Amino acid sequence: MSQRQVRESKHFDLLSLTDGVYACIHKAGGAASSNAGIIDLGDRTVLVDAFNTVAAGRDLRATAEALFGRPVSTIVLTHFHDDHWIGASAFGAETLFLASEPTRAACLDEAAELAESYKNRAAWETELAKMEAQLTRETDERRRVGLVNGISRTRYTMAEMADFTPRCADAAFAGTMTFHGAKRVAEARSLGRGHSLDDVVALLPHDGVAFLGDIGFFDTQPFMAYCDIDLYRKQLAFVRDSDVSVLVPGHGVVGGKPEIEQELAYFDALEDLVGEVVEKGGSLEEAARISLPAPFDRWLFGGMNRFEMNVRYMYKHLGGQIPGEG
Numbered sequence: 001m002s003q004r005q006v007r008e009s010k011h012f013d014l015l016s017l018t019d020g021v022y023a024c025i026h027k028a029g030g031a032a033s034s035n036a037g038i039i040d041l042g043d044r045t046v047l048v049d050a051f052n053t054v055a056a057g058r059d060l061r062a063t064a065e066a067l068f069g070r071p072v073s074t075i076v077l078t079h080f081h082d083d084h085w086i087g088a089s090a091f092g093a094e095t096l097f098l099a100s101e102p103t104r105a106a107c108l109d110e111a112a113e114l115a116e117s118y119k120n121r122a123a124w125e126t127e128l129a130k131m132e133a134q135l136t137r138e139t140d141e142r143r144r145v146g147l148v149n150g151i152s153r154t155r156y157t158m159a160e161m162a163d164f165t166p167r168c169a170d171a172a173f174a175g176t177m178t179f180h181g182a183k184r185v186a187e188a189r190s191l192g193r194g195h196s197l198d199d200v201v202a203l204l205p206h207d208g209v210a211f212l213g214d215i216g217f218f219d220t221q222p223f224m225a226y227c228d229i230d231l232y233r234k235q236l237a238f239v240r241d242s243d244v245s246v247l248v249p250g251h252g253v254v255g256g257k258p259e260i261e262q263e264l265a266y267f268d269a270l271e272d273l274v275g276e277v278v279e280k281g282g283s284l285e286e287a288a289r290i291s292l293p294a295p296f297d298r299w300l301f302g303g304m305n306r307f308e309m310n311v312r313y314m315y316k317h318l319g320g321q322i323p324g325e326g
């Protein structure tokens, strides 16, 4: 099928990776803060993830439909974190929403929590006002960028929370699910626990392309708060050792094997520096004062909260004691 001209989205950039395979990369100031993928199997369209807002999900649907002139057949979800599936609510019943068994189960809990939280609009308004007030006082540029992003994300979410109905996966698989299309083969493969409790990668073996979900954070800090670092490293090693060269992360820019090595190097740098603090009996506050070497210092822009969560995870992982916690 010939590919058509599509309208540009203000939420994401559409990058052509190879004929019929696209990465949708979140744009600053837009309603997407994660990435998605569009795959033409020849006779049907498969997406990987669906963004963190219905607004961005709607654009994803419009883009995929415009590209190939047909509805989306399937959305494959990489993991249960809601910044990857809230936008699935923008799709109709003709689109199958597919996840691994553990991810589907976790999404049901997550969806219930989300629906509960959206009922309390006042709490969101308070949080937004707090961030806006902080922004007027904050002088640290790294925290300022984080606040600007947080305010933008909160506003987009608040704009749609009144009408939001969560959509969870309609079907679940265990292990690997292979799609045999008229033009290409795609594989959704669970790599088990690591970044989250279960992470799926979408592999296009004949194209050398992989959509990594949050196993990949390229040129930006990984989110480690609930990870298992040893298994997270194994997931990255699996990708590094696979026969793929074009890698689409869950967050950040499209990359390849060097970006996988760099993410592993971030884990090592964080482990070494936090480890030194733990070894001399230093507190969590001292650990949070470590300075990461280049290029990781630049990754902190917009994510000091995330950095502090990662330090906290590593501090506890290495045996550091946090008062009041076991």
Ligand SMILES: [Zn+2]
Pocket (backbone or CB within 6 Å): 079, 081, 195, 196, 214, 223
């Ligand atoms: Zn995630």
